[in-house]
């Protein structure tokens with residue numbers, strides 16, 4: 001790792017260069033210099049698909065940008081404008097910012113347990129909030145500042161709130177991860193199967209810090225085992241009304257970019273499957289019809305779960321030393337996951353979280369009835385056993401985050417973020433309601 005100088009490309013990425021980061025997303029596969037294979041993430045088929053996607057990308061005044069540049073941003077605004085690129089489940093962005101005094105920030109976190117079957121215990125949101133806090137610290141280092149962070153006591157778990165104090169740190173070095181904050185993005189399409197190099201694994205293991213370990217699931221037979229788990233798990237997502245309601249809320253249709261949801265083109269389906277899904281998802285009755293008479297779960301499960309589970313270098317599990325239970329445990333884990341993900345981006349590796357098997361297994365362990373569909377509960381129980389076989393009885397409950405990783409092109413289509421002006425609130429009273437906010441804060 002090297003320290004970036006004040007004018008290094010890393011530092012220049014902080015805010016006004018956001019559109020440049022967007023440009024860097026397009027056609028990235030071509031630059032990777034990977035061997036050409038007919039099938040796979042770098043073969044001619046995938047390149048042709050990327051070309052078609054690039055042609056479909058909106059251009060001109062309506063083209064989206066990675067975020068509006070503020071006219072004369074203060075360093076605090078620059079820090080927040082960069083930090084809002086932290087990942088969150090379904091791009092919910094479960095945070096709002098309040099400016100406190102001259103150099104303080106209050107981060108008002110919330111969760112989506114009242115409307116999201118993947119967040120019934122708030123842990124997915126807490127992981128995201130941890131990723132945000134870590135990103136604030138990294139962004140602050142780019143401003144030669146240090147961010148000290150304290151969680152407010154006495155508030156319910158549904159409102160994790162943090163007081164952040166920014167202090168000058170003239171001797172500090174900007175983090176080398178800064179440049180990768182806006183570039184990091186989830187890749188839901190196939191990746192290269194080239195095994196990770198020893199140095200890559202070493203850098204990723206170092207990134208999570210001494211409090212966490214990384215379990216690697218590598219080799220064809222282990223990836224096959226992961227693929228079976230993901231394929232079976234996806235049936236729960238596609239056959240329960242609780243998950244349907246979430247997907248209907250969080251997918252933005254006919255979109256390559258979305259500021260507050262996941263654009264349909266980033267979901268990982270080909271054009272035809274996407275059209276079918278769009279038609280089916282108009283109502284729960286349609287979904288049930290597709291599932292019963294048209295084998296509706298097979299195509300998406302093959303394309304979104306089975307194939308990508310095989311088309312990657314490895315699956316990984318981030319392990320904490322003991323089973324996480326508190327808000328602080330999950331916030332801390334979120335910090336580690338963001339360092340892991342940014343380091344992967346820095347190494348030119350793509351990543352996709354695979355959180356739903358972990359979440360449903362936790363619900364099974366907690367006996368939390370997350371669905372009205374009895375068959376789905378039985379599938380979740382089976383999934384919990386499969387997960388323990390894959391990760392080990394001892395490691396499975398300590399897993400805070402899971403995903404797949406591998407070399408490959410950066411995604412063309414991606415989630416953007418809400419503008420900073422929308423994320424900054426005047427008082428906690430202006431926090432999004434606990435029902436889906438009209439333009440406020442949703443795997």
Ligand SMILES: Cc1cc2nc3c(=O)[nH]c(=O)nc-3n(C[C@H](O)[C@H](O)[C@H](O)COP(=O)(O)O)c2cc1C
Nearest residue numbers: 087088089090091127185186353354355356415443
């Ligand atoms: C805690 C957490 C859980 C997530 N779970 C999943 C998941 O199970 N599957 C998936 O494809 N993406 C998952 N994501 C990725 C988010 O959907 C993604 O980060 C978000 O839509 C923003 O997009 P970006 O990462 O491309 O900026 C997860 C992200 C976080 C932080």
